[in-house]
Amino acid sequence: xxxxxxxxxxxxxxxxxxxxxxxxxxxxxxxxxxxxxxxxxxxxxxxxxxxxxxxxxxxxxxxxxxxxxxxxxxxxxxxxxxxxxxxxxxxxxxxxxxxxxxxxxxxxxxxxxxxxxxxxxxxxxxxxxxxxxxxxxxxxxxxxxxxxxxxxxxxxxxxxxxxxxxxxxxxxxxxxxxxxxxxxxxxxxxxxxxxxxxxxxxxxxxxxxxxxxxxxxxxxxxxxxxxxxxxxxxxxxxxxxxxxxxxxxxxxxxxxxxxxxxxxxxxxxxxxxxxxxxxxxxxxxxxxxxxxxxxxxxxxxxxxxxxxx
Numbered sequence: 288x289x290x291x292x293x294x295x296x297x298x299x300x301x302x303x304x305x306x307x308x309x310x311x312x313x314x315x316x317x318x319x320x321x322x323x324x325x326x327x328x329x330x331x332x333x334x335x336x337x338x339x340x341x342x343x344x345x346x347x348x349x350x351x352x353x354x355x356x357x358x359x360x361x362x363x364x365x366x367x368x369x370x371x372x373x374x375x376x377x378x379x380x381x382x383x384x385x386x387x388x389x390x391x392x393x394x395x396x397x398x399x400x401x402x403x404x405x406x407x408x409x410x411x412x413x414x415x416x417x418x419x420x421x422x423x424x425x426x427x428x429x430x431x432x433x434x435x436x437x438x439x440x441x442x443x444x445x446x447x448x449x450x451x452x453x454x455x456x457x458x459x460x461x462x463x464x465x466x467x468x469x470x471x472x473x474x475x476x477x478x479x480x481x482x483x484x485x486x487x488x489x490x491x492x493x494x495x496x497x498x499x500x501x502x503x504x505x506x507x508x509x510x511x512x513x514x515x516x517x518x519x520x521x522x523x524x525x526x527x528x529x530x531x532x533x534x535x536x537x538x539x540x541x542x543x544x545x546x547x548x549x550x551x552x553x554x555x556x557x558x559x560x561x562x563x564x565x566x567x568x569x570x571x572x573x574x575x576x577x578x579x580x581x582x583x584x585x586x587x588x589x590x591x592x593x594x595x596x
Contacts, residue, residue, distance in 0.1 A: 311340050313360040316351070325349075327359060330367070335359070373459040374450055375410050380463040387464055387519055389586030391419075398423035399563060403442070403584065407463050411450060415470070417442045421478055421563055433497070438478025440564040444507065446470040462513040464588075469508060472525065474580075476501035476564040493539035503529025503565050503578045519586040529567045529578030 314323045314337065324340035328348060335351050358368045370376030391401035403417030421438040449467040451458070460466065478499045485492040509523025569576030 311362050312337070314351075315357045315360075316355055317357050327361065330359075376459075377410060379459050380410060383463050384516055384588040384590045385463065386590045387586045387588050389417075389519065389521060389584040392583045392585055394419065394582075397563070401582075405446070405464065405586075410460060410463055411448050413446045413448065413464060415442075415444045415446055415472075419564065433480040433482050436478060436480045436563075438476070438499075438563070440474060440476035440478075440501075442472055442474045444470040444472035444505075462516065464519070465511060465513040467510045469506065470523070472505045472507055472527075474501075474503045474505065474529070474565060476503075476531075478563055491539055493537060495538075496536045498534045498536065499531055501529060501531035501564060501567065503527055503567070503580075505565075505578065505580060507580075513588070517588055519584075519588060521582075521584040521586065523582055523584075525565075525580040527578045528575055529565060530569065530573055530575045531567050532573045 312325050312327045314325050314327075314335070316323070325337040326340060326342045327335065327337050329336040331353075333353055335353060335356055337349050337351070338346050339349065353369050354372055356369045358366055360366050370378075373379060385407040387405040389403045389405065391399075391403075394401045399419055399421050401417060401419040403415055405413050405415040407413045419440040419442075421436055421440075423436040425434060447469050448460075448464070449469075476499065479496055480499075481494060481496045483492070483494045505525035505527035507523045507525040509521060511519060511521045513519050565578050565580040567576050567578050
């Protein structure tokens with residue numbers, strides 16, 4: 288051999304080139320902190336086939352379940368992430384609508400319009416926000432009557448959709464927004480109920496108002512049904528703690544002059560405190576008490592579907 292040094296250099300370059308052509312990948316498993324240096328051979332439906340690095344012909348092919356793999360970082364920088372199970376794999380629900388608009392079916396009987404919007408954040412988790420608008424005339428109750436009522440209430444909840452106690456291979460939600468759920472929820476309410484009257488003998492007119500501000504926190508238990516990715520029915524009941532602050536204001540006009548009187552009641556009547564939004568079981572103004580709510584909603588799913596390639 289005329290030039291052994293040159294031959295050794297060429298051989299080393301060829302060896303390094305061949306080694307680089309295999310490419311080094313990295314795999315991170317669940318419940319492990321270390322990173323495996325590997326060469327991915329195949330990513331199947333339920334498993335990953337690979338060889339440990341450095342790769343050699345004599346090294347056996349390793350197989351790992353996809354449920355145990357957190358992510359794979361390929362030698363070109365591409366990252367492939369894996370869900371822990373079929374339920375939490377978002378790719379299983381790409382063809383389903385993720386947003387739902389709902390209205391309360393019971394509230395309109397009292398001339399209250401309640402609208403809510405639910406958005407799926409990920410499988411098993413969604414957020415729901417709602418608003419209620421109060422506009423009612425001529426209410427006659429056992430304790431309190433009024434001519435007009437107006438106001439609003441807001442609610443915001445974080446929904447945890449139920450999963451089965453155990454998973455079998457291939458199990459998943461029939462729809463990402465369907466199923467029994469538990470939903471912690473916060474609620475704020477502001478409303479005014481008023482009456483006007485006059486006395487011709489004493490030549491005066493008067494107006495009385497009940498101004499209410501309320502707040503509550505609930506744990507809602509319910510179930511939601513989804514039909515054909517279009518129509519939804521949501522039935523729920525909520526238990527929690529809340530309070531309502533009621534201020535009574537009387538304004539009257541006598542022979543061209545006006546004056547007002549403001550009274551903060553010491554007690555709240557049960558019929559009045561449960562009129563809109565939610566019920567508070569407390570007999571003192573502003574006192575925190577046991578609160579309840581319930582509802583039946585129907586809705587329409589909106590948003591475009593993503594077609595699988």
